[in-house]
Amino acid sequence: MGFGGTGKRGAGYPAPLFWFRRARTREILTAYVLIAPHMLALGVFTFFAMGFAFYLGFHRYDLLSPPTFVGIKNFARILTDRDFHIALRNTLYYTAVVVPVQTELALFYAVLLNRPVRFRTFFRAAFYAPSVTASIVISLVFIWLYAKQGIFNYLLTRLGLPATIDWLGNPATALPAIMMMNIWSTAPTFMVVFLAALQDIPDSLLEAAAIDGANAWQRFTRVTLPLLRPSIFFVVVMGTIGCLQVFDQIYIMTRGGPLKSTMTINYLIYSEAFENFRMGYAAALSLILFVLILLLTLIQKRYIDVEVQY
Amino acid sequence: MFRKILSVSLIGLFVGITGVAAEEISIRVSGWVSSPVESEIMQTLVDLYNAQFAPPGVKAVYEPIPADYTTKIQTMLAARKAPDVFYWDIFMAEPLMRKGALLPLDDLMAAAGVDPAEFVDTCIGAFTYGGKIYGIPKDFNTLALFYNKKIFDIAGVPYPTADWTWDDLLAAAKAIQAKADEIREVVPSFQAALCMAPDVARWLPFVFQNGGSFFNADRTAVVINSPEAVKALEFYTAFELVHKVAVRPSEIGAGWQGEAFGKENAAMVMEGGWMVPFLRDNFPDVEFDAVELPAGPAGKGNLLFTVAYVIPGYEKHPAEAFDVLKFLTSPLAQMYVLSRGFALPTRKALGGFITDPISRTIFAGAAYARPWEFGPLGSKPIDELAAAMEAVFLGKKTAQQALDDAAKVLNERLREVLSG
Structure with missing residues (x-):
C-alpha cells in the first residue's frame, strides 16, 4: 500500500482504472525512493568496488601514476609468488581446522543451552558475549593472554608443565593460537543460529x-541432526567465508609474522595494497580469493544442502 | 517576513565567511606523532610562524597524523588531498620521487636563497633524485652502542670506547656474561650482555662494517647475499646462537631493544638518539652512556635515519608552502628543536651547538653513515630481510640460505619496479 489514494477505497468507491495505474506507479516510485539510500551505498561501496577490483586486476597501479594495462601478468605472477603459496597454505589450514571445530562447538553449546538448565538465560548471554565484542578488543586482550609471561603459560606451569611458550612469537604456535581464539569467539555466533533451528524442531x-524406541543419541542423530541440515549448511558456508577472509585479528596480533606463519590471503592483499602499493596485484589476489570462496561454497552446497523432509 | 529576513541574513553571513576564507591560503602541515612532545613542538613552531613570519593571507595549520602514516599519505596523494607540507621518511623517498609525486624544490630554494650546501650532505643527498632535490631534511639520527655503566662496573669490564672493533665487542660481552650471577645479585633483571633483535636496521651496519652493501654499485641488483653480508649475519646471530651472550627482545617480553635496556635486561644495545628521551622519561634511574658503533674488518659503518619536509607534486600554492617549509628547516626552528633535546639539526652550522655528549656521538656517526633506504623497493626489503633474520635466529635456515632466498625475492621485485 502506497501513500496515495488513502480513504477512497476505504470509502467503498469502485477504483477507476486510471487511479489504479497512478497508485501503482506511485507505489513503485515510493519503493524505489525507500531503497535508494541503501542501493546507493551498496552501489558505490560494493558493486562499484567489485567492478573496479576486476578492472584493477588486469592493470598495474601504484596510486600515483595512472593504471597501465598488463593483461594477465598479475595472475601469472601470483602463480609463482612464494608469499601467495604460503598465504594459501596458511588460509586453507586455518579454514580446515576452524570451520569443523567451531561448527561442532556451536552445535554443542546450542544443544546444551536448549535444555532447561538453571540460569539458562545467563549462560546464553555469557556465551554470546565474545560474539558481540569487537574482534580488535578480543585480539588486544589475547595478545596479553598469549604473552610469554601471560595467563596461559601461568596456567600451564600450574599444571606442572614447563611453559615458556612464546605463543605468538613462535612460527609453530602463532597460527594455532589465533585459531583457538577465533573458535572461542565465533562459535557463539553460530550457536544462536542452531538454537533458533532447534526450537523450530517440532516436539511431536x-x-x-x-x-x-529411539534412545536420546538416536533421536539426536536421526531426527535432530537431519532437520538441522539447512542451518548446518548456513553455518559451514558462513564460517568458511569468514575463515577464508580472516584479517583483523592477524593485523592486530602478528602482522603476518613470525616467519610469515600467520600470513593469510587477506593479509597478503592488505600488505601488497597498502604497504607495497601494488594495487593491481592486490586486486588480482582478491579475485583469486573470490573464485576460491565461490568454488568452496558450491562444493558445500552440493554435499550439505540437501533438502530433508519428514 | 521574519523568516525571510533570517534566511537572507544567513545567506549573507555564509557568503561573508566563505568570501574571507577564499582570500586566505591555509598551508596544512602534517607529520606523525612519536610522542606528545613532538606535537607540542610542531604546534609551537606553526604558531610562531603564523604570528611572526607568515606573509599576509597565509596561515599554517598543523594536522598531525597519529597512525598508519605512510599508507595515509600515499592514499591522500592519490586523492590529491595530501597536506601542503609533510614529513617523509628516507626509506620511502625514492618510490615517490621517481613517480613525480613530490615537488622539486631547486627553483624555490634558489629563489628563497636556501643553499643545499648548508645541510649535512648525506641527508640532503638522500632526498635528491635525478639531480633534483625533493625534500629538505628536518633532523637525523644514527646508531650508537649504548651501555649500562652499573653492569659494566659490577662485571669489572672497562667501558666501551669509540675505537672498539668487533673482537672487542665480543670479548666484552663474553666477560660480562661470565659474571652473570654476580650481576644478578645487584641487578636481578639482568639477562644477557647484549640485546639484539632480528631487525635489519640494526644488522645492516654490520654489513657495511664488513664491506658489504645492499645494492651493487649501479643499484641494478640486490647483493645482500654477498659473502660479506652473509658473514655479517653469521657474526650478528652468533652472539645469541653460538656465544650465548645475547637475547632477542621478544624472548624476554620486551617490545624492543630500548625497553630491554631500560629494564636492565641487557648491558648493551645498538640504538639511536631516541633512546635518550625514552630512558629519561621511562627509566630515569638507569646510568648509561653511548659510544660510536664498533668497527668491523672493513672499518666503520652506520645507518643514517632522516626525515625531510616535502611538498606534493601537484601543489597549488608552491611558493606559500615552501615559505612554511623554509621556516620549519630554518636555523631558528632547528635550534628550538635541538634545545628541546628532541632531534639533531641537519644544518651543518648548528653542529657546533650540540653539547650533549651522546648527541655528539650520534652526530659523529653521520660522517660515515649510509642512508637507511632501499631505493625504489621502499619498505619491502625491511620485511623480507627481517623474515630472513628470524629464520636464522630460529635455526630454520643458515645465513647463506636465508639471504639467498631474500635476495631472490628482492631482485625479482626490483626487476618488476625498474621495468616500468
Missing part, C-alpha cells in the same frame, strides 16, 4: 521417535 517428531 521427537516424541514419536521416543515412542518408537
